[in-house]
Amino acid sequence: GDLHLPGGDKKPMDVFGSHWEHHFERICADWRSRVKSEDIVLIPGDISWAMQLGDALSDLRDIAKLPGTILLLRGNHDFWWSSLSQLRACLPENMHAVQNETLRQGTEFTRLLSEYGVKRCVYGHLHGQSVQRGFSGNYRGVRYDLVSCDALGFALKDVSLESAEG
Secondary structure, three states, rough: OOOEEOOOOOOOOHHHHHOOOHHHHHHHHHHHHHHHOOOEEEEEEEOOOOHHHHHHHHHHOOOHOOEEEEEEOOOOOOOOOEEEEEEEOOOOOEEEOOOOOOOOOHHHHHHHHHHOOOOOOOOOOOOOOHHHHOOEEEEOOEEEEOOOOOOOOOOOOOOOHHHHHH
């Protein structure tokens, strides 16, 4: 998650720290080494800095060159994602947009996940020092995984149900 690709403007991410240098190239290398064509890859938001869908298309096409079926969730920085139907009409064959609803995190959130038998909660949006406040682990029968790309060292994270046990 949180790829923050340039969206046609070539917005450099290394202004947020040297660990962001060549981040997409590092993600791609890790992706190609681990993902097969039959795998499903979830990108939970903040995909591109583009403001319009047309400007995000080059980023989406770059991602779509990677193996696997790719599921996109809208992040709070994905201003280019204004119409689900328009987005779906533009997406490459191996990429799918999933419109999601959100719940506030906290006691009620974790209670609901447990109550309804959710096995996995995948989230992002924490960066820099905030990553230290994120939680990855099991709580009340739910596996939580922080997947901001910088929190993962720009590597992919296996979030299959089979890996929820660990």
